Amino acid sequence: MMSESVKQGISFSKLDSFASEAEKAKTAVESMRGKDMLGWMDLPYNQSEIVKNIKNYVKEISFCECFVVLGIGGSALGAVALFNALRHTYHNELPQSKRRHPRFYCIDDADPERLNALFDIINPHKTVFNIITKSGATSETMSQYLIVVEYLEKRLGQKAKGHIVATTSEDSGNLIKIAKEKGYKTFFIPKSVGGRFSVLSPVGLLPAAAVGIDIDALLDGAKKIDEVCRKTDFKNNPALLTATLMYMAYRNGANISVMMPYSFGLRTISDWYCQLWGESLGKAENRLGEKINVGQTPVKALGVTDQHSQVQLYVEGPFDKVVTFIRVENFRSDVVIPNGCETYPDVNFLCGHSLAELTNAEQKSTEYALKKAGKINWTITIDKIDEFNIGGLMYFFQMQTAYMGELLNINAYNQPGVEEGKNAAYAILGRTGYEEKARQMSQDETEKKYIMEI
Amino acid sequence: MMSESVKQGISFSKLDSFASEAEKAKTAVESMRGKDMLGWMDLPYNQSEIVKNIKNYVKEISFCECFVVLGIGGSALGAVALFNALRHTYHNELPQSKRRHPRFYCIDDADPERLNALFDIINPHKTVFNIITKSGATSETMSQYLIVVEYLEKRLGQKAKGHIVATTSEDSGNLIKIAKEKGYKTFFIPKSVGGRFSVLSPVGLLPAAAVGIDIDALLDGAKKIDEVCRKTDFKNNPALLTATLMYMAYRNGANISVMMPYSFGLRTISDWYCQLWGESLGKAENRLGEKINVGQTPVKALGVTDQHSQVQLYVEGPFDKVVTFIRVENFRSDVVIPNGCETYPDVNFLCGHSLAELTNAEQKSTEYALKKAGKINWTITIDKIDEFNIGGLMYFFQMQTAYMGELLNINAYNQPGVEEGKNAAYAILGRTGYEEKARQMSQDETEKKYIMEI
Numbered sequence: 001m002m003s004e005s006v007k008q009g010i011s012f013s014k015l016d017s018f019a020s021e022a023e024k025a026k027t028a029v030e031s032m033r034g035k036d037m038l039g040w041m042d043l044p045y046n047q048s049e050i051v052k053n054i055k056n057y058v059k060e061i062s063f064c065e066c067f068v069v070l071g072i073g074g075s076a077l078g079a080v081a082l083f084n085a086l087r088h089t090y091h092n093e094l095p096q097s098k099r100r101h102p103r104f105y106c107i108d109d110a111d112p113e114r115l116n117a118l119f120d121i122i123n124p125h126k127t128v129f130n131i132i133t134k135s136g137a138t139s140e141t142m143s144q145y146l147i148v149v150e151y152l153e154k155r156l157g158q159k160a161k162g163h164i165v166a167t168t169s170e171d172s173g174n175l176i177k178i179a180k181e182k183g184y185k186t187f188f189i190p191k192s193v194g195g196r197f198s199v200l201s202p203v204g205l206l207p208a209a210a211v212g213i214d215i216d217a218l219l220d221g222a223k224k225i226d227e228v229c230r231k232t233d234f235k236n237n238p239a240l241l242t243a244t245l246m247y248m249a250y251r252n253g254a255n256i257s258v259m260m261p262y263s264f265g266l267r268t269i270s271d272w273y274c275q276l277w278g279e280s281l282g283k284a285e286n287r288l289g290e291k292i293n294v295g296q297t298p299v300k301a302l303g304v305t306d307q308h309s310q311v312q313l314y315v316e317g318p319f320d321k322v323v324t325f326i327r328v329e330n331f332r333s334d335v336v337i338p339n340g341c342e343t344y345p346d347v348n349f350l351c352g353h354s355l356a357e358l359t360n361a362e363q364k365s366t367e368y369a370l371k372k373a374g375k376i377n378w379t380i381t382i383d384k385i386d387e388f389n390i391g392g393l394m395y396f397f398q399m400q401t402a403y404m405g406e407l408l409n410i411n412a413y414n415q416p417g418v419e420e421g422k423n424a425a426y427a428i429l430g431r432t433g434y435e436e437k438a439r440q441m442s443q444d445e446t447e448k449k450y451i452m453e454i
Numbered sequence: 455m456m457s458e459s460v461k462q463g464i465s466f467s468k469l470d471s472f473a474s475e476a477e478k479a480k481t482a483v484e485s486m487r488g489k490d491m492l493g494w495m496d497l498p499y500n501q502s503e504i505v506k507n508i509k510n511y512v513k514e515i516s517f518c519e520c521f522v523v524l525g526i527g528g529s530a531l532g533a534v535a536l537f538n539a540l541r542h543t544y545h546n547e548l549p550q551s552k553r554r555h556p557r558f559y560c561i562d563d564a565d566p567e568r569l570n571a572l573f574d575i576i577n578p579h580k581t582v583f584n585i586i587t588k589s590g591a592t593s594e595t596m597s598q599y600l601i602v603v604e605y606l607e608k609r610l611g612q613k614a615k616g617h618i619v620a621t622t623s624e625d626s627g628n629l630i631k632i633a634k635e636k637g638y639k640t641f642f643i644p645k646s647v648g649g650r651f652s653v654l655s656p657v658g659l660l661p662a663a664a665v666g667i668d669i670d671a672l673l674d675g676a677k678k679i680d681e682v683c684r685k686t687d688f689k690n691n692p693a694l695l696t697a698t699l700m701y702m703a704y705r706n707g708a709n710i711s712v713m714m715p716y717s718f719g720l721r722t723i724s725d726w727y728c729q730l731w732g733e734s735l736g737k738a739e740n741r742l743g744e745k746i747n748v749g750q751t752p753v754k755a756l757g758v759t760d761q762h763s764q765v766q767l768y769v770e771g772p773f774d775k776v777v778t779f780i781r782v783e784n785f786r787s788d789v790v791i792p793n794g795c796e797t798y799p800d801v802n803f804l805c806g807h808s809l810a811e812l813t814n815a816e817q818k819s820t821e822y823a824l825k826k827a828g829k830i831n832w833t834i835t836i837d838k839i840d841e842f843n844i845g846g847l848m849y850f851f852q853m854q855t856a857y858m859g860e861l862l863n864i865n866a867y868n869q870p871g872v873e874e875g876k877n878a879a880y881a882i883l884g885r886t887g888y889e890e891k892a893r894q895m896s897q898d899e900t901e902k903k904y905i906m907e908i
Contacts, residue, residue, distance in 0.1 A: 088571055111813060112788040112808065113718065115789060146805065255772060264567065278767040284771075297775070305563045308562075312869040314871075315874065315875070316738035347591065364882060365882060368878045417827070418761065418766050418823075423819075424818070
């Protein structure tokens with residue numbers, strides 16, 4: 001990241017000049033710990049009862065062979081990231097004897113083909129649906145809920161309610177009311193925890209526990225990172241230092257943040273990161289109400305895969321990115337590349353190495369190629385993929401995002417920009433109260449001259 | 455896309471002023487049709503024999519219940535995109551009676567956990583491995599090949615060779631030599647077709663045919679778009695007009711191209727597009743050898759999912775993007791949202807609508823919200839997802855990329871930027887001839903001061 005090494009880098013003296021701004025960001029975050037929308041900072045510490053309830057519930061649903069999350073955005077991405085990082089690549093296709101835990105699905109859109117496809121492969125008698133929406137008014141999730149209730153009640157009658165668990169706000173919104181009426185099991189999303197910061201609340205913990213992930217260790221990992229960040233100064237606080245470097249790089253023209261783990265299991269950690277970084281930091285106004293239209297666009301990449309897709313652009317293209325690598329030092333299993341190409345020197349040199357060695361050599365070499373090309377990048381190395389490290393990694397990104405929000409002087413916890421689209425969708429679907437919007441939109445219809453038919 | 459509608463837009467007069475440049479780009483592309491690396495333009499027309507061979511081979515491997523592609527980049531993304539777009543969402547998990555065609559997997563990296571996981575769920579006696587590498591020297595693919603050959607020979611002995619099919623260059627590289635020695639079935643990648651333009655060659659067609667996709671219709675769809683582009687002038691050529699608009703937007707500061715289909719099935723069309731656009735157009739030098747470091751960074755998004763993740767940033771963030779929507783007019787199946795929330799008006803308005811209506815209302819409303827925010831975007835509408843339309847869509851993007859390459863005056867068909875990283879990986883893995891590179895790299899090791907341990 002530094003100008004000593006790369007053309008696009010930042011000088012140490014420039015970095016030092018940001019020390020007080022960075023410390024101010026940290027102080028601001030600490031002063032809000034647990035308050036307003038910073039309840040996520042308490043999650044590693046205040047959930048022993050909740051964890052117990054989750055574990056008990058998972059025991060209660062021992063009939064469950066298939067656990068389905070119906071949620072979207074922050075109600076989906078965390079659970080998917082945990083599942084892919086911490087379960088077998090083809091978990092759902094393993095025989096029950098090897099799998100031991102339920103199959104897992106998350107339907108995070110309103111695509112009819114996808115939901116119908118799910119119904120083709122599940123047995124309703126052995127399936128539990130986890131409906132996740134804090135507001136209880138998310139159109140996609142509540143539509144799925146209505147469809148699934150009808151589906152279950154037709155097949156299971158009175159027993160349907162035992163196949164639904166709602167994760168929602170404790171004291172506001174529709175879903176909690178519906179859950180009480182219908183007698184569904186419920187878990188709660190604290191008021192002070194927003195969707196994209198909710199992975200370590202029941203939003204992520206319940207699905208994780210349902211598929212056998214050790215949720216205590218997830219929280220322990222988060223606690224460790226929280227303590228590191230809380231107790232260290234600027235230069236020793238990994239989330240604060242890297243947030244500051246990201247901020248400086250953004251101000252220097254790097255409007256793109258590439259997240260590139262070298263592990264197939266971590267591919268959806270990137271999706272989760274993209275929401276966290278994009279939705280928290282992409283804002284039209286700062287806290288003073290000034291129009292600033294800021295935000296670094298997160299991009300999901302995957303090593304080694306994207307070396308054969310995106311790295312050409314990263315190496316030769318514009319100086320408009322920061323690349324963050326995630327490197328796994330020890331894979332959970334490995335394979336040695338056997339002999340068999342003795343007469344082909346451009347293949348034979350691989351023999352005797354393992355796939356883990358190859359993957360990590362490629363990570364190091366891509367880092368090197370970027371550096372040679374003058375492009376900034378940095379690497380997070382984790383010893384191995386396990387609950388402790390993944391809990392820590394996700395908490396790290398949350399801290400980094402919080403600090404970056406302070407440096408940009410924006411509210412990292414709202415999403416006012418999605419209202420216009422929501423209202424427009426209400427208008428199109430004929431919701432009462434949106435007639436005026438519908439009228440405006442019809443006047444605004446795309447004119448013929450903009451349409452090309454082929 | 456136009457300034458009449460959006461702040462970030464382009465004026466009609468400005469667009470008109472690019473007409474001759476655009477026509478020149480078209481002439482340049484047409485003059486290279488079928489030559490150099492533009493062999494992909496012939497693929498819709500010159501493959502009747504090849505298609506016949508592919509279909510015969512698929513009949514020959516009727517024992518196959520599991521078809522595995524081992525390839526990376528352009529040798530993987532096209533087949534995956536076709537599979538996800540044109541097969542059931544949970545194809546691999548359907549019972550054989552409903553599935554009718556083999557399960558499909560593509561391992562496009564060197565992650566040991568992923569390959570070991572595959573071995574956990576396949577039956578070698580009923581599996582065919584399609585090794586795809588044009589050069590026959592791709593480290594990841596040749597490593598996989600060696601591992602898989604050992605795996606098969608241990609289990610099937612002499613019969614192993616009937617479970618391997620190689621797609622490679624006809625007259626150069628290792629893989630064709632190995633295939634001849636070992637007696638593998640082979641298909642060829644024409645010399646003039648590069649990886650990212652190869653989806654309509656045997657690279658994509660063989661895996662597609664293996665899982666029951668109608669490859670004639672794919673090629674027919676491509677032919678249709680090719681004819682439209684060939685026969686029309688600037689304003690009526692959809693690929694040329696949109697390439698020009700993308701080019702102008704890029705020159706105006708939109709260094710990001712977001713691809714956002716509103717269909718879960720099309721999600722990996724975006725991955726394929728990201729390689730095509732990123733690797734073709736991200737270049738350090740123009741054809742005059744001048745240092746230009748150009749390239750628009752492609753970003754994969756998915757509707758409606760990313761409305762709850764990225765749309766906040768797209769609406770409120772910087773004016774640095776073009777968003778391309780893909781809208782599907784008719785889904786292959788649908789579900790009506792049933793009643794059941796009469797007392798909750800903010801849910802009840804959804805009832806009676808279908809998920810397809812909801813999805814398309816959200817597409818339209820996101821388009822509207824971006825427009826209101828002054829952000830450029832355009833929409834490709836396809837009637838339905840089928841072979842004809844997907845073949846056409848992919849060919850369309852290839853034409854658009856080719857035109858964009860001309861407008862940028864770059865070579866869209868090479869990837870010199872990946873060499874440095876490849877050489878560095880060879881050095882790390884101890885390949886003969888790379889000792890000097892290894893020495894350089896060891897001097898260049900990351901210094902302690904850049905490393906923070908926690």
